Amino acid sequence: MSSNELLEFRSSVRALLAKHATPEALRAAMDSDLGFDPKLWQLLCEQVGVAALAVPEQWGGVGASLVESLMVVGELGRVLSGVPMLGSAVLGVQAVLLAGDEQACERLLPDLAEGSRTAALCWADSQGWDDYGVRAEDGSLSGTAHYVLHGAQADVLLVLTADGLFETSPTAAGVTVTPTPGLDHTRALASITFTETPATRLGDPGTRLRDIAWAALAAEQVGAARRCLEMTVEYTSARVQFGRPIGSFQALKHRMADMYVLVESAESAALLAARSLAAGSDSAAEDVWVARTYCTEAFSTVAAETIQLHGGIAITWEHDAHLYFKRAHATAELFGTARRPVAA
Structure with missing residues (x-):
């Protein structure tokens, strides 16, 4: 997008959020099981297409750049909205793209771009993001990923390990999801434990x-x-x-x-x-x-x-x-x- 187009796009996102992401709506979302307003997420995906921004057109996306996606992240930060833009539409989508598995892109990205499914990136150990909380061995995952954004609400789990990026499901054998209270009540976090959970390696997303x-x-x-x-x-x-x-x-x-x-x-x-x-x-x-x-x-x-x-x-x-x-x-x-x- 040109600078003028980007400003117009930001105005559209801001106008929608001003109408639907009010302080009252924020507090209602904080007290809900999801931790965010699903109707707001649906509006953002259907009317603005925020989840599809950085997804290439061949997989159902808009084919825009990170600049547009991160602009939306900034507008959501402005109202402290907890919708899964950062965790799914940015980190989830980028992890899949960086892994370089075209079959995985074809399988996962259309639904993520539509916003009908969300992904959660499982990464940190108990001390933070300098090390991986989960290890891979013989096609299965074991360990605990901490501080997972929207981990309790995700449909797809993308697990980052020392051996690359793996895909599994929250309903797979050996997966235990535990919502984690945090200092920031506007953002839903979870700890996810894997016990010899079967998973598919997608590739290495790099640094x-x-x-x-x-x-x-x-x-x-x-x-x-x-x-x-x-x-x-x-x-x-x-x-x-x-x-x-x-x-x-x-x-x-x-x-x-x-x-x-x-x-x-x-x-x-x-x-x-x-x-x-x-x-x-x-x-x-x-x-x-x-x-x-x-x-x-x-x-x-x-x-x-x-x-x-x-x-x-x-x-x-x-x-x-x-x-x-x-x-x-x-x-x-x-x-x-x-x-x-x-x-x-």
Whole structure:
């Protein structure tokens, strides 16, 4: 898409989310068994085609790039929506594509692009994403994958091991799925244990999958940070103290200006990372590292300032500020901490 087309597309996604992903809908989804609003996911897939964006046309997709997919991730981050865009339509789809098995692509991608089925990427061990929680041996899987996005709701399990990517089903023999409570109540996580579970090897997705995960998180963090800034400006413009809006006080103006600079610069870093990955640039790994590191720090800082500038109301359950604060801390750990790539 051109820059203008991308902006129009973002406006369409934002308009749909403004209507259907309200704070009330978010809290209802948090309390549901799924952890997200299935009607919203259906609308996004049917009316906008978000799940099909990065799927090639030959397998029922739109054939767009990562840039468009991660833009949607950013808009979903803006409203803290827990629909399985990141876990299934980005990581699940990209894992299958990177594995390079055309039969698997033909079997899995049409349904994932339609949104009628979702995939969950099983990866981390109990300590995080630096090691694999599951091992493969003689065509079967054993071990436990932790912190699996939408693991309890997925129709397809994609298991990343030291020997490559494997496909299995949540109903396969030896699979035990346990929902896992997390700091971030807006995102559903699970632990999935495999006990000699039969699985099909799809191939080796390589290291690019982690870069995609970090770039997607950077996009999400920017979207959420921008909404924090907007909420803070709205609140300080309406909150009156000493006979005038508190947003007119110079000290608060300076703090919000600093928040604005962080959000704008983080957006530039996230967009560069997405474009570099999509283009296969030689600097992609470096650009992703910058985005992951900077956007994490920016979102954490902006979320903390949101709490401070709202005052006591921000730490009440009824206000959304604490949800963004928790998302900031949770995404700082999700998929591990980025390390600067070493030049070859």
